[in-house]
Amino acid sequence: MSVSIQARAFDIAAELAALEASGAGAVASFVGLVRGGDDLVALELEHYPGFTEAEIARIEAAARERFDLIDTRIVHRYGAMRPGEAIVLVAASSKHRRDALLAVDFLMDYLKTDAPFWKREIRADGAQWIEPRADDRVARAAWETKT
Amino acid sequence: MRVLFFGRLAEIAGGREQAAPDTIPSLSALVGHLTQADAMLGEALAGKGVRAAVNKTIVTGDAPLKSGDEIAFMPPLSGG
Numbered sequence: 073m074s075v076s077i078q079a080r081a082f083d084i085a086a087e088l089a090a091l092e093a094s095g096a097g098a099v100a101s102f103v104g105l106v107r108g109g110d111d112l113v114a115l116e117l118e119h120y121p122g123f124t125e126a127e128i129a130r131i132e133a134a135a136r137e138r139f140d141l142i143d144t145r146i147v148h149r150y151g152a153m154r155p156g157e158a159i160v161l162v163a164a165s166s167k168h169r170r171d172a173l174l175a176v177d178f179l180m181d182y183l184k185t186d187a188p189f190w191k192r193e194i195r196a197d198g199a200q201w202i203e204p205r206a207d208d209r210v211a212r213a214a215w216e217t218k219t
Numbered sequence: 220m221r222v223l224f225f226g227r228l229a230e231i232a233g234g235r236e237q238a239a240p241d242t243i244p245s246l247s248a249l250v251g252h253l254t255q256a257d258a259m260l261g262e263a264l265a266g267k268g269v270r271a272a273v274n275k276t277i278v279t280g281d282a283p284l285k286s287g288d289e290i291a292f293m294p295p296l297s298g299g
Contacts (some may be wrong), residue, residue: 104299118225120291123275128299148299160299180299187299190226201227204298 073136073144075128077119079151087145087161096142096165100172102180108155114194115159117150124188131182135164138178139171146179150189178215184208220284222249223291231263241286246271246278249290268295 076082084103091099106115132144147161160183164175185204192199222239224232243249254261263269272291273282284290 117297118229120223120225120272120275120293123272123291126275183299185298186296188293188296189299190294191297192226201294202297203295208298 073129073132074146075125075132076147077121077125077128078147078149081149081158082147082161084158084161087147088163091143091145091163091165096172097167098169098172099163099165100169100176101161101163102176103158104160104180106153106155106157106159111195111197112155112193113196114152114154116152116192116194116199117159118190118192119150120188127186127188128183131179131186134182135175135179139164139166139175140168141166141171141175144175144179146183148183148187148189152194181208181211181215185212220249220286220288220290222253223289225291226294226297228260228263228269228292228294232257232260239290243284245284246273246282246290249284263294264292266294269293 088099088101128146132146135144142165145163149159153159162176162179164172166172185208191202193202220239220241222237224235229235239249239252243252250264253264270293271278272293273284274289
């Protein structure tokens with residue numbers, strides 16, 4: 073398991089290759105991009121070094137407890153990114169596909185609401201701090217009642 | 220002690236980091252100290268959803284502080 077919080081772009085193939093080497097039967101992954109539109113110029117993410125890593129490691133530990141995983145990989149970027157840039161990679165490997173697929177969904181739902189990042193959308197006419205969307209909170213809450 | 224501000228709190232505080240006197244005994248006293256220096260910041264710190272961490276551990280309510288502590292004030296997070 074590993075969590076990287078970094079400013080630099082990541083190499084998706086290289087990150088997944090590390091999981092493929094773990095002897096798994098399945099690797100599932102998700103890559104999140106900075107969504108364009110609405111005249112978005114850039115998305116700026118701020119984190120709290122040390123604290124952000126620790127909180128994300130807790131989310132990862134919850135996924136490992138819940139699903140039968142061999143390995144996981146989370147890479148999240150901070151700093152300023154333009155629309156279309158990859159901002160987050162979540163990947164999990166398991167013996168059989170179901171656990172890896174569900175774990176990636178679970179990890180993303182928790183990251184979207186609980187990961188300690190502060191985001192600002194930069195537009196031509198100004199900047200705005202943003203909070204999790206209501207449907208992100210609903211998606212996260214759904215895991216608490218699923219068995 | 221070091222005081223860190225994140226997100227919009229850093230904008231209101233005029234920076235991400237401030238030094239505060241090591242003699243401040245508690246989190247509530249630190250908030251009082253910051254509020255006295257900057258009423259707008261004080262109001263923001265009392266705002267909904269603002270959390271505090273001492274040495275990277277979230278604290279609820281008041282907490283004792285000592286020399287060398289790192290105190291962070293965090294507005295509601297945006298998520299990943």
